[in-house]
Amino acid sequence: MTTALETRNLVKRFGGLVATNDVTISFQQGMRYALIGPNGAGKTTLVNLLTGVLRPTSGSVMLEGQDITGMSPFQRVRSGLARTFQINQLFPEMTPLETVGLAVSERQGHGREWWRLAGSKSEVIDEAAAILERFGLTDAMGVPTKVLPYGKQRLLEIAVAIACRPRVLLLDEPAAGVPEEERHEILDIVSGLPNDVTVLLIEHDMDLVFSFAQRIAVLVNGGLFMEGAAKDVAADPRVREVYLGEGGHG
Amino acid sequence: MTEATMAVTTAQAPAAPAARRLLIASARWRWWEFAVWIAAFAAIVLLPRQLLLLNEIAILALFALSLDLILGYAGIVSLGHAAFFGLGAYAAGLIAKFGYGDPLLGLLGAAGCAAVLGFATSFLLLRGSDLTRLMVTLGIALMLQELANRESWLTGGADGLQGVTMAPVLGRFDFDIFGRTAYVYSLCVLLVLFLLARRVVHSPFGLSLRAVKLNPLRARAVGISVNVRLVAIYTMSAAYAGVAGALSAQTTQYVSLDVFDFIRSADVMLVLVLGGVGYLYGGILGALIFKAMQDYLSSVTAQYWQFWIGLVLVILVLVGRDRIGALFSRITVPFSRGARS
Ligand SMILES: Nc1ncnc2c1ncn2[C@@H]1O[C@H](COP(=O)(O)OP(=O)(O)OP(=O)(O)O)[C@@H](O)[C@H]1O
Ligand SMILES: [Mg+2]
Numbered sequence: 001m002t003t004a005l006e007t008r009n010l011v012k013r014f015g016g017l018v019a020t021n022d023v024t025i026s027f028q029q030g031m032r033y034a035l036i037g038p039n040g041a042g043k044t045t046l047v048n049l050l051t052g053v054l055r056p057t058s059g060s061v062m063l064e065g066q067d068i069t070g071m072s073p074f075q076r077v078r079s080g081l082a083r084t085f086q087i088n089q090l091f092p093e094m095t096p097l098e099t100v101g102l103a104v105s106e107r108q109g110h111g112r113e114w115w116r117l118a119g120s121k122s123e124v125i126d127e128a129a130a131i132l133e134r135f136g137l138t139d140a141m142g143v144p145t146k147v148l149p150y151g152k153q154r155l156l157e158i159a160v161a162i163a164c165r166p167r168v169l170l171l172d173e174p175a176a177g178v179p180e181e182e183r184h185e186i187l188d189i190v191s192g193l194p195n196d197v198t199v200l201l202i203e204h205d206m207d208l209v210f211s212f213a214q215r216i217a218v219l220v221n222g223g224l225f226m227e228g229a230a231k232d233v234a235a236d237p238r239v240r241e242v243y244l245g246e247g248g249h250g
Numbered sequence: 251m252t253e254a255t256m257a258v259t260t261a262q263a264p265a266a267p268a269a270r271r272l273l274i275a276s277a278r279w280r281w282w283e284f285a286v287w288i289a290a291f292a293a294i295v296l297l298p299r300q301l302l303l304l305n306e307i308a309i310l311a312l313f314a315l316s317l318d319l320i321l322g323y324a325g326i327v328s329l330g331h332a333a334f335f336g337l338g339a340y341a342a343g344l345i346a347k348f349g350y351g352d353p354l355l356g357l358l359g360a361a362g363c364a365a366v367l368g369f370a371t372s373f374l375l376l377r378g379s380d381l382t383r384l385m386v387t388l389g390i391a392l393m394l395q396e397l398a399n400r401e402s403w404l405t406g407g408a409d410g411l412q413g414v415t416m417a418p419v420l421g422r423f424d425f426d427i428f429g430r431t432a433y434v435y436s437l438c439v440l441l442v443l444f445l446l447a448r449r450v451v452h453s454p455f456g457l458s459l460r461a462v463k464l465n466p467l468r469a470r471a472v473g474i475s476v477n478v479r480l481v482a483i484y485t486m487s488a489a490y491a492g493v494a495g496a497l498s499a500q501t502t503q504y505v506s507l508d509v510f511d512f513i514r515s516a517d518v519m520l521v522l523v524l525g526g527v528g529y530l531y532g533g534i535l536g537a538l539i540f541k542a543m544q545d546y547l548s549s550v551t552a553q554y555w556q557f558w559i560g561l562v563l564v565i566l567v568l569v570g571r572d573r574i575g576a577l578f579s580r581i582t583v584p585f586s587r588g589a590r591s
Pocket of ligand 1: 014017019037038039040041042043044045046086
C-alpha cells in the first residue's frame with residue numbers, strides 16, 4: 001500500500017499556543033479517514049498546514065513521497081491535493097456553473113487563455129455540467145451563489161473541490177450546518193468517489209464518522225492522540241474519555 | 251465519428267448544452283452596446299464643433315478603461331495610475347520629437363514602456379492591503395514626476411516637451427485644428443483596445459481574475475496562481491494607460507509634467523466610479539459625464555464646477571448605484587409597487 005500524504009513532526013505555534021503539536025501521521029492511498037477531536041483541538045489548523053494555507057513552525061509535509069512543505073497552495077492543488085473549508089469559501093457573485101467551470105478549466109490548464117471565450121471548450125462544459133448534475137445543482141447553476149440556500153452552497157463547496165479532481169481530498173466538516181436529512185446525501189457523493197482517492201473527513205457527528213471512515217485519527221490539544229482502524233478507535237476507553245464520552249457535540 | 255462523440259457527450263451530461271448557453275450568454279453583445287459605438291462614430295459628423303472635447307473624452311475613457319481592468323476585474327486599487335499615462339505620454343512625445351513621427355509607432359513605443367513599468371512595479375502590489383497599494387502606486391507616480399522634472403535635458407522639465415511633430419496617421423490623415431483626425435484616431439484606438447479588453451474579461455483568464463477578486467483564498471484552492479494573474483492584468487492595464495497618455499501627447503503635440511499629477515490619478519478613479527466599476531463601459535460613460543459636466547459647469551460657474559462633481563460623487567457612493575437604479579425603475583415602472591404588494 002502506498003502512502004498518499006504524510007506529515008513528519010509537524011508543529012504550528014500561534015504565539016504561545018501550540019495548535020499543532022509534533023504530529024507525525026500518514027494517510028494510505030484510497031483509504032477513507034476521519035479526523036476527530038474536541039473543538040479547538042487543531043483539526044482545521046492541520047488541514048491548513050497540509051494545504052499550505054499556513055506555514056508550519058517546523059516539520060514537513062509529503063505528498064506521494066514528494067516534500068511539499070515549501071509549495072504554495074495553488075501548486076499543491078495542481079499536484080492533486082484539494083480541500084473544502086469549514087466556513088464556505090465561495091465566489092458570492094459568481095454562479096455555480098462559473099465556479100465549477102473555473103475549477104475544471106484551471107485543472108485542464110486553460111486558465112491563462114485570454115483569447116478564447118469562457119464556455120467555448122466542450123471538455124470544460126461537459127465535465128462541469130456532469131459535476132453539477134451529480135450534486136443536484138443544475139437547476140441553480142445560473143444564479144449567483146450568494147442567493148443559494150445554505151445547503152446548496154455547502155454542496156457547491158464540495159463540488160468545487162471535486163472539480164479539481166484530487167487524489168487526496170480534505171473535507172473540513174462538510175456537513176456542518178446542513179439539515180439532518182441532507183447530510184447523508186453529501187457523504188454519499190464523497191463515498192462514491194473513485195477507490196484510489198484518499199479522503200480525510202473532519203466531522204463531529206459520530207454516526208457519520210463511523211458510517212464513512214475506515215480509519216480514524218484523534219487529535220487532542222494539537223497532538224495526535226491515536227490513529228487506527230475505526231472499530232479499534234471506537235472501542236478504546238481513552239478515546240471515549242477524551243472525546244466520545246463528552247457527548248452533546250454539535 | 252461526430253455522431254459517436256456527440257452521443258457520448260449527451261449521455262454524460264444532459265445539462266451541458268444549457269450550461270454552454272448560459273456561459274456564452276454573459277459575453278453576448280447587447281443592443282445598447284451597439285448604440286454606444288454607433289453614437290460615438292456618428293458624433294464625427296453630428297458634432298463637428300465638439301471634436302476637440304470628444305477627443306479628450308475618448309482619451310479619458312481609455313484611461314479609465316485601463317483602471318477598470320485592474321480595479322473592476324482584479325480588485326487592485328491605485329492612486330497613481332497617472333504614472334503609466336505620463337510615461338506613455340513622454341515616450342510618445344519623445345519618439346515623435348526624435349524623428350519618428352508615425353503615430354502608431356509612437357503608440358507601440360508608449361505601450362511597451364508603460365507595460366515594462368507596470369510589470370516591474372506589479373510585484374510591489376502582490377502582498378499588502380488596499381492602503382499599501384494606494385500608497386505604493388501614489389509613490390511611484392510622484393517619483394516619476396520628480397524624475398521627469400529633474401531630467402529636463404530630455405523632458406523639457408517644467409517648460410514641457412516642445413517640438414513634438416506628428417506625421418499623418420497611416421501616412422494619410424493629417425492632424426487638423428478642429429480635432430477631426432484626432433478624434434477619429436483616438437476613437438478607433440479606443441474601440442480596438444476595448445474589443446480586446448472585452449475579449450479578455452470574458453475569457454477563462456478573465457473568469458479567473460474575477461475569482462481572485464472575489465475570494466483569493468478559494469481562488470488559490472482551485473489551483474489558480476493568483477500572483478501570475480495579477481501581474482499579467484496589471485501589465486496589460488499599464489500598457490492601456492500608456493496608450494491613453496500617448497494619444498494625449500500626439501493629439502495635443504505637447505507633454506508637460508502634469509501628466510503625472512496626483513489630480514489625474516484621482517480624476518480617473520472618480521471618472522470610473524461615476525460611470526460604474528467592472529462592466530467596461532464605466533470608463534466611457536464616466537468620461538462623458540465628467541467632461542460634459544466640466545464643460546457645461548465651468549462655463550456657468552467658472553471656478554466652482556468641481557463642487558458639483560464632488561457632490562454627485564458623494565451622493566453616488568453613499569446612496570449606491572443599485573439603489574439609484576432601483577429608484578429609476580420604480581419611477582419608470584409605476585405599477586411595479588402595486589404588483590409587488
Ligand atoms: N490564525 C490563528 N491565530 C491564532 N490562533 C489560532 C489561529 N487559528 C487557530 N488558532 C487556535 O488554534 C487552536 C486550534 O484551532 P482549530 O481551528 O485548528 O481547531 P479545530 O479542531 O478545527 O476546532 P473546531 O472543531 O472548532 O473547528 C484554537 O485554540 C484556535 O483558537
Ligand atoms: Mg475546525
